[in-house]
Amino acid sequence: MLLKNKVIVIFGGEGLLGKVFVDSINENGGTSIIADIKNSSNTNSYVVDCLSSESLENFISDVKKDFGKVDAIVNCSYPKNKNYGRKLPKVDFDDFIENNRDHLGAFFLPVKKFINFFLEQGYGNVVSISSIYGTTAPKFSLYENTDMTVPVEYITSKAAINQLTKYLAKFYKGKKIRFNSISPGGIFDHQPSSFIERYSAECIDKGMLDPEDIAGTLIFLLSDLSRYINGQNIIVDDGFSL
DSSP states (O other): OTTTTOEEEEETTTSHHHHHHHHHHHHTTOEEEEEESSOOOSTTEEEOOTTOHHHHHHHHHHHHHHHSOOOEEEEOOOOOOTTTTOOGGGOOHHHHHHHHHHHHHHHHHHHHHHHHHHHHHTOEEEEEEOOGGGTSOOOGGGGTTSSOOOOHHHHHHHHHHHHHHHHHHHHTTTSSEEEEEEEEOOBOSSOOHHHHHHHHHTSSSSOSBOTHHHHHHHHHHHSGGGTTOOSOEEEESTTTTO
């Protein structure tokens, strides 16, 4: 019960990672609040547009009324446009700008709004989901003979999240608000078998990870066990980036 009596908002709680995070928070005694652009049948769920100040302000007002407090927020939303995922030669400038704006915006705006809430409350905790490709160069050979790639917008936005996490931790020094990020390795999502085989050969034990493999680190960062960890990025990738 590491999260007993803690109320935690998960932005992108209907996503691949988000759904598992919600379950893990509940299993550890916390109260999870799903904030997602999609409708959800789960209890404590709200439709929220992370790129809209009005939507976020209404959401915070509702959560404050319904729960009285928020101990932490988790950022794992990932808005992207219809052209996202193209290989570099086919990435238009406008798409590059739009995808960076939306992904960073979906990190920056909710954090900015909740910082005001946390300052008033007197404490808070922010955990953002980044990626190993925010810390290391892509291994393009893994993607040969597939339709997959490492989108250039993915690299730039995830690297920015890591740096913004450090920036925010230093800027709000002494305010009892923590900012940390997690950089997962590849998460299994029915990728081509040839890619999975090449990817796993770069790892130490398991290879491609499951969302549950990231959840333990998240619970640690949300709990009081990590109360003096601030401004850090924790890599969980089974040694892929070594």
